[in-house]
Amino acid sequence: MAVILKDETAWIKSSSDIVKVRQLVRDWAISMGFSLVEQTKIVTAASELGRNALDYGGGGEVRLEVIQNELRRGLKVTFVDQGPGIPDLEQALKDGFSTGTGMGLGLSGAKRLVNEFEIDSTPGRGTEVSITRWRNT
Amino acid sequence: MERIPILKMGELLLVTIQVDMHDQLAITLQDDLTQQIVKHRAHGVLIDISSLEIVDSFIGRMIGNIAAMARMLDAETVLVGMKPAVAITLVELGMSLAGVRTALNVEKGMAMLQNSLKGKETFGRNTQG
Numbered sequence: 001m002a003v004i005l006k007d008e009t010a011w012i013k014s015s016s017d018i019v020k021v022r023q024l025v026r027d028w029a030i031s032m033g034f035s036l037v038e039q040t041k042i043v044t045a046a047s048e049l050g051r052n053a054l055d056y057g058g059g060g061e062v063r064l065e066v067i068q069n070e071l072r073r074g075l076k077v078t079f080v081d082q083g084p085g086i087p088d089l090e091q092a093l094k095d096g097f098s099t100g101t102g103m104g105l106g107l108s109g110a111k112r113l114v115n116e117f118e119i120d121s122t123p124g125r126g127t128e129v130s131i132t133r134w135r136n137t
Numbered sequence: 138m139e140r141i142p143i144l145k146m147g148e149l150l151l152v153t154i155q156v157d158m159h160d161q162l163a164i165t166l167q168d169d170l171t172q173q174i175v176k177h178r179a180h181g182v183l184i185d186i187s188s189l190e191i192v193d194s195f196i197g198r199m200i201g202n203i204a205a206m207a208r209m210l211d212a213e214t215v216l217v218g219m220k221p222a223v224a225i226t227l228v229e230l231g232m233s234l235a236g237v238r239t240a241l242n243v244e245k246g247m248a249m250l251q252n253s254l255k256g257k258e259t260f261g262r263n264t265q266g
Binding site for chain 1: 157158159160161190191192193194195220221222223225226229230231232
């Protein structure tokens with residue numbers, strides 16, 4: 001079981017909030033001692049998911065957590081929106097799938113940049129996406 | 138309104154992105170650059186991203202768009218100064234920025250653009266004669 005050592009929640013209501021989320025995730029990743037490449041990957045993944053929450057979910061919230069299990073410590077970032085949800089998750093996770101103005105790399109690309117990726121979406125209710133990057137100690 | 142400055146140097150336009158851009162700022166830059174290319178009859182655009190800590194799919198797409206639009210307006214784009222961590226992340230994200238010329242730094246990017254401008258002049262003279 002993972003224990004939460006620290007957490008913080010922020011809102012995503014405009015595109016400048018995505019910039020703030022990037023900075024917040026960067027600060028946490030630095031304080032946890034992630035390498036520059038690891039920092040860049042989780043910040044980029046968070047940027048993609050924050051934009052998804054804003055563009056498709058009409059905004060939402062982001063929760064940052066430092067988690068610890070028996071072996072290692074990780075940074076988990078969760079995006080929650082109350083938007084229309086994703087009817088076909090399998091399709092949405094494919095490269096190049098897009099209903100919006102993007103490249104369709106948001107979900108599939110973010111997934112490749114982290115160690116763990118969880119998505120839960122209910123049509124009409126909203127979407128929750130979590131990403132985790134582990135740091136070996 | 139917040140804007141990224143565009144500098145004119147002879148036939149070239151120079152853009153140094155020094156802030157973590159929000160999406161609207163990236164779109165404004167794309168629009169401003171295409172207008173400046175036509176206004177100044179620029180044949181080259183140099184975009185310096187050495188201060189950028191991340192390039193996500195939105196900013197990547199904006200860079201690709203700028204290069205494609207500039208090409209249609211008879212201008213070449215060279216992207217310079219990408220950090221190694223940004224390059225690694227972009228490729229894993231699934232964006233290789235195909236179609237965008239790159240150089241390691243401003244100096245090399247400038248040389249690249251000036252070379253292609255020279256090529257254009259020679260070609261112009263030969264075909265006129």
